[in-house]
Amino acid sequence: MFERLRGTRDFLPNEMAARKKVFSTIKKTVEEFGFFETDTPAIELFDLYSIKSGEEIIEELYAFEDKGGRMISLRPELTPSVVRVLVSKSKELSFPVKWYSIPRLWRYERPQSGRLREFYQLNIDIFGSEDARADTEVISCAIKLLCDLGFDDSDIEVRVSDRRLLQEFLLTLGITNFHDVLRIIDKREKISQNDFKGMLFDINLDDCQINKIETFLDSKGDLLQSIEELSKNHKGEGISKVIESLKKIAQNLHDRGYEKFISFDPSIVRGLDYYTGMVFEVHDRKREFRALFGGGRYDNLAELFGGEHIPAVGFGMGDAVLELMMRRKGIWPEEKLELDVFIATIGNVEKEVSKVSTVLRDSGFRVDFDLMSRNLSNQIKFATKLGARSLLIIGERDLKDGNITIRDLETGKESKILLSEVVSSPSKHLTKVL
RNA sequence: GCCGGGGUGGGGUAGCAUGGUUAUCCUAUGGGACUGUGGAUCCCAUGACUCGGGUUCAAAUCUCGGCCCCGGCCCCA
Incomplete structure (x- = not known):
């Protein structure tokens, strides 16, 4: 006996049936937004990930040397692959490009609730447009997706910000070590206020700066309103440009009727170094689970990969947290098998079974029959x-008169019918599930 | 890598504090009976103490270590 590898999952047919429904809902919604599906290899050159990433990320790669002596890694995220494709095909593509994919990804991490070593992640990205409408399109797609899956604004919260906002603000305070500060801000929700202050103090910020940062971070709330207030309180060329673009996003989301989902939260920074503008995160309102989505704008990744400047905005959504949240709300589909017709037999009626099953299958029914010579029961x-x-039910006795029995297994009702009748017009007597 | 809680048939469990007959019950799976209606029922069978060391006359039970699972930290691209 072999055990399943840690942090991986097997999907049995009944479990797979439920997942298929969820995935097809996802695909449908995303395609309604005009995104086209793509896929890339599960393995890539190790360097694709090592170039822009720190050592900790590399430690979490499933990497190996192939027979040609190349260092290879299973993909831990999709974005580098997509950007690689984009850079190599940029001359022949007409922009903007709206792509999506639901890749299987691998990260050698310690599994926890909502986090596995092998998982699926929906990725959508818009490449080529710097316009705030692209940002809005991405955020709207996330919201619509969750609605179509059965969530509403009482379940989830989409928190939006812009990294440049915080950076410009820190600059006005004379703070330049963004990297360290952002890292601490990212942790703020998890730690106490004293620890937060202490950590900032440790990287040489003074009380005045710390207080101002706290006030700034607390200016969260309704997106449109908060941004109006920000634009009153913070003047300056850099910062007002950012506020202007956030305002556009906010207004646009409002026009689409999504304002109930959205709030402004300047403490959202999303990881490090990667994002260049708008950033957003989706959480359950009770904060029971880890983030369901994370995304934002990353305008200079293509250049980092040796291509031309291609602005980009997108998000990723993991399947593990999604499943947990859907189960909690009771909207994860029922895990049960589905078949249209089962043919039970009594005696030797092989010929008739072959004939009927073939006819039904040709008409698109999902059909199965006894392969074990079991009794009727x-x-x-x-x-x-x-x-x-x-x-x-096809039995020797009734067949003498050309009859078979047809039973609806949901209602329990059954009746006798001519075999020839079922064969000549199956859809009249049988229904397909779905 | 670090910290905590756990591992009893395929799944779910009782037993463990206070060591002592054949390890409980439900379910699942396989076979049989009811001679074509039973999405049943009844009978039979299959099948487990995570692994290794220690204590003891005796370990599922106490103890140490490994492995694995769950949760948390780190990290979260």
């Missing part, structure tokens, strides 16, 4: 376990 039991909607 056990066949019915088995049909129920397969989730069959309808049951056909």
Whole structure:
């Protein structure tokens, strides 16, 4: 016996049935927003990840040397691959490009609630547009997606900010070590106020600066309103440009009727160094789970990869947290098998079974029948376990008059019918699930 | 890598504090009976103390270590 690798999952047919429904909802919504599906290899050159990442990230790669002596890694995220494709094809693509993908990703991390070593992640990105409408489109798609899955504004909160806002603000305070400060701000929710102050103090900020930072971070709330206030309180060329673009995003989201989902939160910074503008995060309102989405604008990644300047905005959504949240709300689909027709037999009726099953399958029904020569009772039991909607009973005795029995397994109603009748017009007597 | 809580048939469990007959119950799976209606029922069978060391006359039970699972930290691209 072999054990499943830590942090990985097996999906049995009934579990897979539920996942398929969720994934198809996701795909449908995203495609309604005009995104096209892409895919890239699960393996890439190790360097694709080592170039822009720190040592800690590299430690979490599933990496190995191939037979040609190349260092290879399983992809831990999709963005580098997509940007690689984009850079190599940029001359032949017409921009903006709206792409999505639901890759399987691998990260060698310690599994926790909502975090696994192998998982799926929906990625959507818009490349080529710097316009605030692109940012809005991405955020709207995230919101619509959650609505279509069955969530509403009482379940989730989308917090939006812009990294440049915080940076410009820190500059006005004379603070330049963004990297350290952002890191601490990112932790603020998890630690006490004293620890927060202490950590900032440790990197040589004074009380006055710390107080101002706290006041600034607390200016969260309704997106439009908060931004209006910001623009009153913070003048200056750099900062007003950022505020202007946030205002556009806010107004646009408002026009789409999504204002209830959105709030402004200047403490959202999303990781480090990666993002260059708008950033957003989606959480459950109770904060029971880790972030469901994270995304934002990353305008200079293509250049980092040796291409031309291609502005980009997008997000990633992992399937693990999504499943936890949907289960908590009771909207994860039922894990049950689905079959349209099961044919039960009594005696030697092989010929008729072959004929009927073929006709039904040709008409698009999902059909199965007994392969074990079981008695009728056990066949019915088995049909129920397969989730069959309808049951056909073909028995030697009734067949002498050309009859078979047809039973609706959901209502329990059954009737006798001519076999020839079912064969000539199956859709009249049987229904397909879905 | 660090910290905490756990591992009893395929799944879910009782037993463990206070060591002592054949390890409980539900479910699942397989077979059989009811001679074509039973999505049943009844009968039979299958099947477990995570692994290794220690204490003891005796360990599922106490103890140490490994492995694995769950949760948290770190990190979260």
